[in-house]
Amino acid sequence: MRDFIKKIIYNLEKHSSHPIAISLVKELEKYSSEIELKNIQENEGLGISCFYNQDKYMISSNLESSELFDIKVTKNNLVVAEIKLEDEIKTNTKEIITKLNNEGYNTYLISGDSYNKCEIINRKIKVY
Numbered sequence: 001m002r003d004f005i006k007k008i009i010y011n012l013e014k015h016s017s018h019p020i021a022i023s024l025v026k027e028l029e030k031y032s033s034e035i036e037l038k039n040i041q042e043n044e045g046l047g048i049s050c051f052y053n054q055d056k057y058m059i060s061s062n063l064e065s066s067e068l069f070d071i072k073v074t075k076n077n078l079v080v081a082e083i084k085l086e087d088e089i090k091t092n093t094k095e096i097i098t099k100l101n102n103e104g105y106n107t108y109l110i111s112g113d114s115y116n117k118c119e120i121i122n123r124k125i126k127v128y
Contacts, residue, residue, distance in 0.1 A: 005073060005081045006031040008057050015040050016048050020071070020085065021059075087113075087121060094125045101126075 010028040013021040037050040047060025062072040069082035111118050
């Protein structure tokens with residue numbers, strides 16, 4: 001079942017141009033065998049959905065429990081998988097931020113992510 005859900009994610013997200021979808025497709029390439037999805041619809045800001053056989057699948061933001069998982073996959077409106085995403089911070093980011101702070105610059109973290117995700121990044125790179 002787990003591999004099948006990964007195939008659904010791969011085959012559905014490859015129809016999206018969203019940066020997270022592109023990352024998921026790249027990560028799940030080994031599950032790239034084609035399956036026939038029907039009625040693929042991407043609703044900006046809401047997610048992407050399709051039908052496989054008679055079942056409706058949807059990949060969307062996980063707003064209900066966003067503290068634990070970032071994305072949910074539903075089958076007929078029941079959650080069948082959840083995905084946790086982690087930001088990749090470039091290796092020299094902390095050094096650059098520290099140098100700017102030491103030179104008197106005020107640095108800020110501006111993000112569309114949740115407060116908790118920003119706090120995790122802030123602890124890693126020490127933006128003040």
